[in-house]
Amino acid sequence: MLTLLQSYPLVAALIALLGLGLGFGAVLGYASVRFKTEGNPLVDQINQLLPQTQCGQCGHPGCKPYATAIAEGGAINKCPPGGQETIDALADLLDIEPQTLDAEHGEEKEPNVAYIREDECIGCTKCIQACPVDAILGAAKLMHTVIADECTGCDLCVEPCPVDCIDMLPRKGGIEHWRWELPEPNHNKNDIIATDREAA
C-alpha cells in the first residue's frame, strides 16, 4: 500500500484531500446540529430597535409580529411611535435605503401616557383587557388606574372605554425631562468662510 502511494503521489494527494474533506465535513455537520440557532436572530435584532409600544399602528398585533414581517421583507416605514429615528436604524441594520414614514399608519408624535379620570370610571374592565402591557390596575365595578411608568402610550385603551374617561397626556412635559437642544445648524451661515458669505 505504502509503496503504491509512494509511486503514485497524485493518488496520495487525492486520498489526503478526501480525508481532510471528510474530517472537516463531519466537524461542520456536527457543529451545525449542536449549535443550531434557535429562532430567527434577525427578528430579535429588529425587535430590539422597535419602540415596543405594542400599539398596532403598523397593522400587526404588536412589535414582534411587525419585526417578523420586516424580516420577511416587509416595509420598514410603518411605525409612527418609533419615527424617523427607528426607520433610519432599521435601514442601517438591514442595509437598505432609509425611507420616510408612511403617513397611512399615522404621524410621529411626542410619547404619551394614559390617565384615567378616576371619578368618572365605572369599572367596566374593558381598558384592562385592551392594554397590551398590563399597565392598568383595577377590578370589575371598581375604579381603574394606569401605572404611568409602565404605560407605552399606545392609545389602545381609549377606544374601548364606554365613558371616555381616558386622556392621553404628554409623557415628557416637565423640567426633569428637559434637555439642551443642539445649537441651530445654519449651514449656509456656518459652513462657508466669512468672505464667501458676504459675496453670497
Place this chain on the structure above:
Amino acid sequence: MNTVFNIHGGIHPAEEKHLSNPGIVVDAGLPPSLVLPLSQHIGKPSSLCVKPGDYVLGGQLLAEADGMVSVALHAPTSGTVIAIEPRPVPHPSALDNLCLEIACDGEDRWIECTGCEDWRAETPESLISRISGAGIAGMGGAGFPTAVKLMARERLPLKTLIINGTECEPYITADDTLMQVDAEGIIEGAQILAHILDVEQILLAVEDNKPAALAAMKAAAEAAGGGCEVVTFPTKYPSGGEKQLIEILTGQQVPAGGLPADLGIVCQNPGTAVAARDAVCIGKPLTDRIVTLTGRALMRPGNYRARLGTPIEYLLTIAGFDPSQNRRLIHGGPMMGFALESAAVPIIKTTNCILVPTEQELPTPPDAQACIRCGLCAEACPASLLPQQLYWYARAKDQEQLERHHLGDCIECGACSWVCPSHIPLVQYYRAAKGMIRESKAEKIRSDRSRDRFEARQTRLEEEAAAREAQRAARRAAAEQKAAAGGADDPVAAAIARAKAKKESTNDGEVDL
C-alpha cells in the same frame, strides 16, 4: 505636601474677581416674600409637609427628603405659606417647577435649634443623619446631597478629604469671602466631615490668586492644631473641577466613569463644610448662603448673605442694578453659568453667583463659523478629550462614537469654546449630546421592560386559553361517557342534565372573561 501637579490644558480668562470686593459680606436682609423651589439639588424633589395657610417658624421643616438621593427643605424665616404652585426657577430651561412661597412676617422668629455638645463623641451615622436632616446639598454649584456623598465611607476605604476652595471661575468670590470671614468654621466643618469619613488627611485647596483667603485659612489651620494642610497652587481655569483638583493635589487621575471615592478621596466645598458645622454644632439647617452679585451693570457689586428663596430682583435692587447697562442675566459664572430669562426667580442652595455684565464686558458671541481644525480645543481640554471629534459626532448624533470618545468625562467647563477661533458653542453641543444619550438609554430601558411585559402577557393569555380548552375537552369527554353509560335513562332526566351542563359552561365563559 509641597508638590503639586499640573493638569492638561486649561485657560487663563480675565479673573475680574476684584469687582465684588472679596472678604466683605453684606447682609441682604429680608425680602417681603421667599419662593422656595422643592428641587434645589440633584435627585428627587423634596416632598412637602406643610400646606398653604400654615404659619411656619424659621428653621422649621417644610419638605422632607424623598428617598435616598434627596434633601430636606427648611423655612429661612418665620411667616405664612401663601402658595404652593409652579413658579419660574433658576434652570436653563426657563420652565416652571413646583415652589412654595412664604410671606415673611418680618419678625424672623426661629424654632429652638439644638446642636450636639461634642461631635467627636458622636457616631458617624448620627452625624450623617444630622447633616441630611439639615437639608445640605453641595454648595459649589452641582448640588449633590452631601449626606449621600458621605455614605461613600461604607463602600470604600477613604484616606483624604479635600476642601475645594479653588473657585477657579472668573468673577465669583463667594468661597473666597467665606474663607476670609469664617476660616475657623471651615476648618471645624472639615474636621467634622473627616471624623465622619474616618480619613487622616484633610487638604484645603486654595488657588494662589486669593492671598487673603490663603492667609486666613493657614492661620485657622494652625490654630486648630495638626491634621489640616493648606495647599496652594498656580491659578488656572478649571483647576476647581473635582477631578482636576484631585490630579493637581495627588497626581492621580480619577478613572473614567469613576468617582473620587475610588481613589479614597472625597471633595467638599467650603460652604458645605460650614453648613455641616452649623448643622452639627448648633443644629441650624441650611437656610441661607453667600451669593456673589457682580458685573459692571451693578453699582454695588459684592458678596451678600441671602436667605434661600430671596428673589434675584430683590438682590439686584440692593446691589444697585442699572437695567440700561445690561442685556443678560447669568446664574453662575461666565464660563459654566446659564442665562436666566427673568430676574423673578429665587436663589437656591446652588446659587453661588449672579452675574450682570454690560455688553462691553461680556459681548454676545458672534455667529459660529466653520471648524478649521486648528486643534486649540484639544490643547485646552482639561479632561484630555478631543473636543473637535466630539463636535462632529454630536452634530451627526452618533451616540456610539460619542461614548467611545468619552463624552461622559466632559466636565462642561467651557475651555474649548473659550479658545475656539470660530466661536463654535462647543459645550452646548456636548450638553445636547449628553442629554440625547441619557434619553435614549432611558427609552431603551423602558422599551425593554415593555417588551418583557408584552411577552409575559402573551404567554399568560395563551396559558389561559389552553386551560379553558382543556376544561372544555374534559367536560365533553365526561358528557359523552355519561351518555354512553346511561343511554337507556329517562329522557327527561337527560334533558335536565344537558341544560345544567350548558348553564355551567356559560357561567364558566363569564368567569373566563
